[in-house]
Amino acid sequence: MSSMKVVLVVSLFLPAVNPMSDLWNLECHPKPGIFGQTTSIKCVFKDIEHIQIIGVYLRKTDQIKRVFTQTKSDFSGDQRFSLENMAMGPSLQISNTQFSDEGKYMYCVETDSGRKEIEFSISVTAKYKDPxxxxxxxxxxxxxxxxxxxxxxxxxxxxxxxxxxxxxxxxxxxxxxxxxxxxxxxxxxxxxxxxxxxxxxxxxxxxxxxxxxxxxxxxxxxxxxxFSAAISNTNEESSRSNTTKIVAGVMVIGSLIAGLLCALLCFRNKKYRYNATYADDPENVTAEVHTEDKQQPFD
Structure with missing residues (x-):
C-alpha cells in the first residue's frame, strides 16, 4: 500500500485568525517626499508594547505586484524601498525618491501578535533652485x-x-x-x-x-x-551735472562782467580820443576865444 505525503506550503502573508490582532493598531503618517532625496514614512504600533515584526510588504492600491517584500532573512522588489529598522518598528524609507513613487499604497505588516494592513498616500515635491x-x-x-x-x-x-x-x-x-x-x-x-x-x-x-x-x-x-551702483552712478551724474551747471553759470557771469568792462573801457578810450582831438583843432581854440570875448561885459 502506497503512502501519500501532502506538503503544505504556508505563505508568510496568508490570512490567519489571530485574536491578538484585534488588540493593537498600526498607524502611518507619511510626509511629502522631495525628489532625489530620502523620504521617511513614520509608522507606529498602537496599544501594544511587546511586538516583533515577522515581515512586511508594500504595493500600490491599483497594482497587484508588490513594490517590495522584506522579512528578517529575505528581501525582494525595489531596492529603494525598505524598513528603516525592523527591530525598532514598521517605519519605511524611500531613497532617491522619484515622481513615479507618488500614489496610494497598501502596507501590510505581519507580527508575532497578528497582521495589520493600512492604506496611505505618498506625494512628491521638488525644491526650486535659487532664482x-x-x-x-x-x-x-x-x-x-x-x-x-x-x-x-x-x-x-x-x-x-x-x-x-x-x-x-x-x-x-x-x-x-x-x-x-x-x-x-x-x-x-x-x-x-x-x-x-x-x-x-x-x-x-x-x-x-x-x-x-x-x-x-x-x-x-x-x-x-x-541697485546701489546705479544709485551711486545717478548721484555722481547729478553731482557732475550740478558742477557743470555751476561752472557754466560762473562762465556766463564772468563773460558778462568782462563784456561790461570791455564796453566801459572802449567808451572811456573813445571819449579820451574825442577830447584830445577836439583840443588839438585850431578852429575849436579860436572859436572858444571869440566866445569868451563876446561874453566880456561892456564898460
Whole structure:
C-alpha cells in the first residue's frame, strides 16, 4: 500500500485568525517626499508594547505586484524601498525618491501578535533652485520706466513668486507670473517667471527682493536686486551735472562782467580820443576865444 505525503506550503502573508490582532493598531503618517532625496514614512504600533515584526510588504492600491517584500532573512522588489529598522518598528524609507513613487499604497505588516494592513498616500515635491534675476533696461535710472525679472526652475508642484522692497512692502500686485509645466522622462517641474513693471521706479526703495514659494506657500529660495551702483552712478551724474551747471553759470557771469568792462573801457578810450582831438583843432581854440570875448561885459 502506497503512502501519500501532502506538503503544505504556508505563505508568510496568508490570512490567519489571530485574536491578538484585534488588540493593537498600526498607524502611518507619511510626509511629502522631495525628489532625489530620502523620504521617511513614520509608522507606529498602537496599544501594544511587546511586538516583533515577522515581515512586511508594500504595493500600490491599483497594482497587484508588490513594490517590495522584506522579512528578517529575505528581501525582494525595489531596492529603494525598505524598513528603516525592523527591530525598532514598521517605519519605511524611500531613497532617491522619484515622481513615479507618488500614489496610494497598501502596507501590510505581519507580527508575532497578528497582521495589520493600512492604506496611505505618498506625494512628491521638488525644491526650486535659487532664482535668476535681471532688469530692463540693463542700467536702471531713478524715476524712469523699468522692469524687474525673476525666474525659478526645477520646482514641483507649481509655486509662486512675490516681490518686496527694502522696507518689506509687497509689490506683487504690480507683477505678472507665468507658470510653464514640463514632464521629461517622468521628471516633473513647473518653471516660474515673474515680471515686475514700474512706470517710474524709485531707487530709494531698493534693494528689491523676489521670493520663491512652493505649492504649499513655503519659501524655497530668494534673490535680491541691488541697485546701489546705479544709485551711486545717478548721484555722481547729478553731482557732475550740478558742477557743470555751476561752472557754466560762473562762465556766463564772468563773460558778462568782462563784456561790461570791455564796453566801459572802449567808451572811456573813445571819449579820451574825442577830447584830445577836439583840443588839438585850431578852429575849436579860436572859436572858444571869440566866445569868451563876446561874453566880456561892456564898460
Amino acid at each position: 535668476v534675476t535681471s532688469t530692463w533696461p540693463e542700467h536702471i535710472t531713478n524715476g524712469e520706466a523699468a522692469s524687474l525679472y525673476c525666474n525659478a526652475t526645477d520646482g514641483y508642484p507649481g509655486g509662486f513668486i512675490q516681490w518686496f522692497d527694502h522696507s518689506g512692502s509687497n509689490w506683487t500686485m504690480n507683477s505678472h507670473l507665468t507658470k510653464t509645466p514640463t514632464d521629461i522622462n517622468g521628471v516633473k517641474s513647473v518653471a516660474l517667471s515673474s515680471k515686475l513693471t514700474f512706470k517710474s521706479i524709485n531707487l530709494d526703495l531698493a534693494p528689491y527682493r523676489c521670493i520663491v514659494f512652493n505649492g504649499k506657500f513655503e519659501q524655497d529660495a530668494e534673490n535680491t536686486l541691488d
